[in-house]
Each structure stands twice: as C-alpha cells, then as structure tokens.
Amino acid sequence: MTLPPPVRVGRQQQAPHTDQFDDGPFAFRPATKDGAKARVSIQGVSGSGKTWTGLSVAHGLAEGARFAVIDTERGAASLYVGHRGIQFDSLQMHRYDPRDLVKALAAAAQAGYPVVVVDSLSHFWKGTDGTLDQVEKAKGKYGNNSFAGWKDGTPMQNDMVEALLAYPGHVVVTMRSQTEWVLQENDRGKKEPTMVGLRAEQRRGIEYEFGVAAEMDINNRLRFLKSRCPALHQKVLEQPDGDRDIARPLLDWLRDGAKPVDTATWIDAATAIDATADGLVALYREVEAASALATPLMHPETGQPTNLGDLIRERGAALRAQPDA
Incomplete structure (x- = not known):
C-alpha cells in the first residue's frame, strides 16, 4: 500500500488545520465508557x-500478558521481574525530554503492549532535559526571561x-514525593513554616489528570487521593496487593456496561488505500x-x-490536494 506523500514531518511542520477538521459541530452524544482504560498515578517518598505496587497493578491490568516499563530509575523495576510471576x-x-516520553509511548503502542508503566514520571519534570531544563534552555531566546521560557x-x-x-x-505512572511547607501564623502571631503534606515532583496538580491517584508513605500504606472508580474512593490500604486490591476493582468498573474499542481499526481506516x-x-x-486524537x-x-x-x-490534507480530489 502506498499512501500520499506525508505533509507532517515534525512538530513544527504540521499540516495546516483545515476548516473541515477545525470547524466541526458541537454535537452531544450518549455517554458511554466504551474503550475506557485505567489511568493510575502512585506517588510516594523513596x-x-x-x-x-505500580508493577503489581500493571500485572493485574495486563491479565497475564507482558507489559512495558519505561524506566528512569536505573533499572530498579527490573529487580522485581519474575517476582510473583510478573514479566515485562x-x-x-x-x-x-518530555518529547522522548511521547516517542517511547508511540513505540509501546506500535508493539501492542496492553499496559505501560512509567517509573518515574518525576524525571520528565526535573531530570536531565526534563521540562524544567527545557524552560531553562529556552529562556535565552527571550532575553533570559524564565517566565517566557514556558512558551x-x-x-x-x-x-x-x-x-x-x-x-x-x-497506563500506570509513579512519581516521587517531596514534603510541602507553607507559612502559617502560629498562636503568637508569627509566621512559621508548617508541613501540610506531600506533593508529587511533577507539575502541580498533575496527579488529578489521572482517573485514580494514590500516595504511599514509608510504611507502605496507600491512600487514594482521588478515584473515579467508586470501589476505590477514599480507601486506605495497608501493604496493598496491586493486582487484587486495585487492578481487579478497576477492570470490573471499566468493563461494566462498556464495549471494547480497538484503536487499530481507526488507524487502518486512516491509512486505507x-x-x-x-x-x-x-x-x-x-x-x-x-x-x-492524541493516541501516540x-x-x-x-x-x-x-x-x-x-x-x-x-x-x-494530502487527498484534498490531489488534482482529482
């Protein structure tokens, strides 16, 4: 099969957004959970x-199939391979570089992995070439204005x-946590630093992008910060079994009344001769x-x-540009 020559070759050279794609109607449709997938974040201190826990959740979600791990922790995840039958x-x-994570996700999707784990997502924020590094590098284009580097x-x-x-x-991601402090007035009317909890080392609030967000403490105690799955809402688990305690309730909830969706069908339709x-x-x-639309x-x-x-x-765009279109 030969497709029309590609127009988009990079992020900066995208095909122009045509009216046909941009100006669609605002059409309401019946709500369904068809094709919904688990999106889990687990944050915690070292x-x-x-x-x-992230690996055992992924193992449960994969239901025995091999899954993919994008490892930024110098092979830490691989130390668990084979434990309790987990293979990945x-x-x-x-x-x-955040763009490299997009590439890794595209490669995992191409390989057909049913689950991908990112251990840990924190590196793509504050590690070498992470988002904070990208902002620092970019500020030179804007007169060393760090704020402008966020462009x-x-x-x-x-x-x-x-x-x-x-x-x-x-998708299962782990994130490192750090202690968060705020200045609060004490009973003597003086401002003093007060610990208010733990915050993920990523862009503030990122954990709430996920359908399930949990934090773990040094005693291996897991607390759900957020869960769209009612069975997990506000639960606290001591030394959780990721498969039994998290993956199984999630799969039951996602599949309740939902039909599977295979994105390969859409890809085949997009590339059909x-x-x-x-x-x-x-x-x-x-x-x-x-x-x-953002499926990698x-x-x-x-x-x-x-x-x-x-x-x-x-x-x-390529088909529209053909003389006989």
Whole structure:
C-alpha cells in the first residue's frame, strides 16, 4: 500500500488545520465508557513501595500478558521481574525530554503492549532535559526571561500528558514525593513554616489528570487521593496487593456496561488505500468524540512518532490536494 506523500514531518511542520477538521459541530452524544482504560498515578517518598505496587497493578491490568516499563530509575523495576510471576519488557531512559516520553509511548503502542508503566514520571519534570531544563534552555531566546521560557516548555509538557492519557492501553505512572511547607501564623502571631503534606515532583496538580491517584508513605500504606472508580474512593490500604486490591476493582468498573474499542481499526481506516477526504473528516469526528486524537503511534510512512489526530489530518490534507480530489 502506498499512501500520499506525508505533509507532517515534525512538530513544527504540521499540516495546516483545515476548516473541515477545525470547524466541526458541537454535537452531544450518549455517554458511554466504551474503550475506557485505567489511568493510575502512585506517588510516594523513596522506599514507600511505589515501584513494586505500580508493577503489581500493571500485572493485574495486563491479565497475564507482558507489559512495558519505561524506566528512569536505573533499572530498579527490573529487580522485581519474575517476582510473583510478573514479566515485562523494559526501556531504559537516561535523558528525560518530555518529547522522548511521547516517542517511547508511540513505540509501546506500535508493539501492542496492553499496559505501560512509567517509573518515574518525576524525571520528565526535573531530570536531565526534563521540562524544567527545557524552560531553562529556552529562556535565552527571550532575553533570559524564565517566565517566557514556558512558551516552549508548556507545549512539551502538555503534549506529554496528552500522549499518556491517550495511550491505547492502560497506563500506570509513579512519581516521587517531596514534603510541602507553607507559612502559617502560629498562636503568637508569627509566621512559621508548617508541613501540610506531600506533593508529587511533577507539575502541580498533575496527579488529578489521572482517573485514580494514590500516595504511599514509608510504611507502605496507600491512600487514594482521588478515584473515579467508586470501589476505590477514599480507601486506605495497608501493604496493598496491586493486582487484587486495585487492578481487579478497576477492570470490573471499566468493563461494566462498556464495549471494547480497538484503536487499530481507526488507524487502518486512516491509512486505507480507498480512504476519501470526506471519510477522513468523519473518522476524525469519531476519534475526537472518543477523546483519542492524541493516541501516540508511529507514522506508517516515516516511522516517526505522531498521533492519530495528526495522521488523519495529514492524510486528509494530502487527498484534498490531489488534482482529482
């Protein structure tokens, strides 16, 4: 199969957003959980057990299949391979550009892993080449204005989060925590630092992007900060079994009254030799309604990371540009 020459070759050279794709109707549809996947974040201090718990959750979500681990912790996750039957494939990363995480997710999607674990997501915020580094590098373009450097850093961060949330399988991330302090007035009327809890080492509030967010303390005690799954709401687990205590209730809830959705069907439709420009607009609307435009994948022609929405746009623009369109 030969597709029209690709228009999009990089983030800075996207196909122009045409009216057909941009100006769709605001159409309400019946709400469903069809195709919904688990999105789990686990944060904690060093030694709290977040890596093992994340792996055991992933094992349960994968239901015996091998899953993928994107490892920033110098192989820490691999020390658990084989324990309680857990088997997975690992990708070791040593630099933490958010765009590289998008590429890794695209590679995992291409390989068909049902679950991907990121251990840990904190490195893509404050590690080498992480978002904070990208902002520092970018500020030189804006007269060393760090605030202006976020013009470059924010889109990278947002694209990374979108790729995580749109991965066509379940996602489990771990994050390091740090103690958070605020200045509060004491009974003598003086301001003093007061510990108010733990905060994930990532962009503030990122844990709430996930359907399930939990924190673990040094005693391996897990507390759910947020859960859209009623069975997990506000629960506290002592030394949790990630498979039994978290993955199984999540899968039961996600599957209740829902139909599976295979993103490969959309990819096949986007790259079909008999696809039409109008048909691709309709496909775009369908994918958009499923909140799956940011689904990471490898471009079928260039082999470079892209996403489903951009692939459909590109193909549609190429077909529109053909003389006999």
